[in-house]
Amino acid sequence: MKGIQGQVRTVVRDVWPTIESGRYAIKRVVGETVTVWADVFADGHDIVRAAIQYKHQSERKWREVPARLDNADRWTGTFTVEKQGWYSYRVAGWADSALYWQYGITKKADAGVDVTVELMEGIEFMSFLQKKTKGEEKAFVQECKKAFSDKENIDHAISLAKSERLTALFEAYPNRPFVAYNEGELRIYVDREKAAFSTWYEFFPRSAGKKGHGTFKDCINLLPRIEEFGFDTVYLPPVHPIGITNRKGKNNTTTAEAGDVGSCWGIGAKEGGHTDLHPELGSLKDFKKLIKEAKKRGIEIAMDYALQATPDHPWVKSNPEWFKQRPDGSIQYAENPPKKYQDIYPIWFETEDWKAMWQEFLDVLLFWIDQGINVFRVDNPHTKPFRFWEWIIDEVKKKHPDVLFLSEAFARPAVMQELGRLGFTMSYTYFTWRNSKEEIIEYMNELTTGATSESFRPNFWPNTPDILPFPLQNANEHQYVTRYFLAATLSSNVGVYGPVYELMVNTGLPGKEEYLDSEKFQVSHWDWDMRTPVTQVYTVVNHARKAQRALQRTNNIRFIDVDNDQLLAYLKTGDDGSKVLCVVSLDGHHAQAGQVRLNPGDIGKEGHEAIELHDLRDDHRYTWHGDSHFVMLEPSAPYHLFVLS
Numbered sequence: 001m002k003g004i005q006g007q008v009r010t011v012v013r014d015v016w017p018t019i020e021s022g023r024y025a026i027k028r029v030v031g032e033t034v035t036v037w038a039d040v041f042a043d044g045h046d047i048v049r050a051a052i053q054y055k056h057q058s059e060r061k062w063r064e065v066p067a068r069l070d071n072a073d074r075w076t077g078t079f080t081v082e083k084q085g086w087y088s089y090r091v092a093g094w095a096d097s098a099l100y101w102q103y104g105i106t107k108k109a110d111a112g113v114d115v116t117v118e119l120m121e122g123i124e125f126m127s128f129l130q131k132k133t134k135g136e137e138k139a140f141v142q143e144c145k146k147a148f149s150d151k152e153n154i155d156h157a158i159s160l161a162k163s164e165r166l167t168a169l170f171e172a173y174p175n176r177p178f179v180a181y182n183e184g185e186l187r188i189y190v191d192r193e194k195a196a197f198s199t200w201y202e203f204f205p206r207s208a209g210k211k212g213h214g215t216f217k218d219c220i221n222l223l224p225r226i227e228e229f230g231f232d233t234v235y236l237p238p239v240h241p242i243g244i245t246n247r248k249g250k251n252n253t254t255t256a257e258a259g260d261v262g263s264c265w266g267i268g269a270k271e272g273g274h275t276d277l278h279p280e281l282g283s284l285k286d287f288k289k290l291i292k293e294a295k296k297r298g299i300e301i302a303m304d305y306a307l308q309a310t311p312d313h314p315w316v317k318s319n320p321e322w323f324k325q326r327p328d329g330s331i332q333y334a335e336n337p338p339k340k341y342q343d344i345y346p347i348w349f350e351t352e353d354w355k356a357m358w359q360e361f362l363d364v365l366l367f368w369i370d371q372g373i374n375v376f377r378v379d380n381p382h383t384k385p386f387r388f389w390e391w392i393i394d395e396v397k398k399k400h401p402d403v404l405f406l407s408e409a410f411a412r413p414a415v416m417q418e419l420g421r422l423g424f425t426m427s428y429t430y431f432t433w434r435n436s437k438e439e440i441i442e443y444m445n446e447l448t449t450g451a452t453s454e455s456f457r458p459n460f461w462p463n464t465p466d467i468l469p470f471p472l473q474n475a476n477e478h479q480y481v482t483r484y485f486l487a488a489t490l491s492s493n494v495g496v497y498g499p500v501y502e503l504m505v506n507t508g509l510p511g512k513e514e515y516l517d518s519e520k521f522q523v524s525h526w527d528w529d530m531r532t533p534v535t536q537v538y539t540v541v542n543h544a545r546k547a548q549r550a551l552q553r554t555n556n557i558r559f560i561d562v563d564n565d566q567l568l569a570y571l572k573t574g575d576d577g578s579k580v581l582c583v584v585s586l587d588g589h590h591a592q593a594g595q596v597r598l599n600p601g602d603i604g605k606e607g608h609e610a611i612e613l614h615d616l617r618d619d620h621r622y623t624w625h626g627d628s629h630f631v632m633l634e635p636s637a638p639y640h641l642f643v644l645s
Helices: 097-110 116-132 135-148 154-162 164-172 216-228 284-296 314-318 354-370 386-399 413-422 437-448 450-455 477-490 498-502 533-547
Strands: 010-016 026-029 033-042 048-056 063-066 068-071 074-080 085-095 186-191 198-202 233-236 300-305 334-336 339-341 375-379 404-408 493-497 557-560 567-573 579-585 592-596 611-615 620-624 629-633 639-644
Touching (some): 026 450, 033 048, 063 074, 074 085, 097 116, 097 154, 097 164, 116 135, 135 164, 216 233, 216 284, 284 300, 300 354, 354 386, 404 413, 477 493, 477 567, 477 579, 477 639, 498 533, 533 639, 567 592, 567 629, 579 592, 579 629, 629 639
Parallel strands (some): 026 186, 198 233
Antiparallel strands (some): 010 033, 033 074, 048 063, 068 074, 085 186, 334 339, 592 629, 611 620, 611 639
């Protein structure tokens, strides 16, 4: 019997959203709503009420919004998260004796039953309301209290007891001495807006120049171009010193030739490690200037956070216990079969010195945060302990809530989702390999429904330095245009490995989804002045994303029926009422036509009203009537980006 409040008669069950009964937090950004529902019921026939209570980590008192009864015992309420950081929320349920009294006296009075005693019972409820009300409300309560004891004017007393005004007071000031709550603590982590809406552009700083080895100063010169295309995040692969021992040559050969620069993920050399910069890129002062100049253009610099080391890394000498030695005294290089990384030593997280190691890895992040970095792309997090990520992300967020983490984990779905639950802001996805209409719809439904939608934020990339998918190899312009269009309109977080994408560099290693002459292992030189149909789709779509709230979220998608398997149509609706209809052809060789079945009622119009459409692709305007609309797309103009009104 210990701990039981015997008078509580209400039960709260099946709360949503929760992830594993509150073990993990759901995700939101500042200004978003949280809609919570639960089954709330009690024994007997009393009137049950429910509310959603919530508070920010900085608050001591719970705030509350009323819940509405949707059907049977299902109650729903919505609140808005206003600050970054942690929120707690819970569902409260109670048997409302005051409303039940009002319901009972109304039924009896309407049936002609004497309610003198019931009116006297109502005096107790009025005494409670007297303590809660002021002004006109208090005067009304006093009138009710007096009338309920006046046996000479029963009709007036009954009229007051049945009144909507009294109902409103009961609802505004509930008397609930015995309240039930859901079990367990439910939490939300609230990030800044960029966690839900970001547009990434990746390039290698060492390839930023027109000749020779690029520098941070060359990167600054590229910022106007990146701003023109509408990107707000520049992701730089590792910018640290690169090891000499076992350095990789061009095309990932195991022997480097003279002048080979190696893989920038081979971190660590005599010049330093994870808190140092490659000397050929420039100084820390140069790097901080790049951060500053990017910020002026509304662009953030994202750094790579790769926990690995070359044999030349300072950690290998200072902390050899962080690397597992084999029986012969050697250290096994990193592998991710079938890929091998002979130039890299993996970190041994099972070392007895794990506490000092974890602190060092945290210090690396804090160092770059102090330089002005608030976004990190994390390399292969699925190969490090889950508990480590939960700890380090939480430690960073305590003092630096603006920091965001992108998980580069192309792993099993359960592993990727676990990383999202542990605190990663967003993640790479399988979009890279979803190409058919059926595959895309199925994958989007997987990402935007259920528990996955509450903890896993997708970031769609059509390519990366590691991945040249087979459909992009030797592909035509249509494929490059549509894949970026799809990525940037399906997902509110999107990224692209830029220069090779817009220049349609599409030759892969035979039989592999990897680039021939990959920039990972050599300096490349690009025509940064060139504009292509791909840079045009960057510009059109990215600026539309900035202007249209509907494109700034992922889970607000609804697929629209179109009678052609080569045409995909979907509607996105913003919380400001904006509506964007995307129609795209998946066929790069033939014109495709079909009927898009969009009813005016689907966008909040009357059935007889016209739908006005503004196509941002070519600035044309259309008017649709009815609920079936003919669309035809050519390979040279493979998409419509309609703003609806």
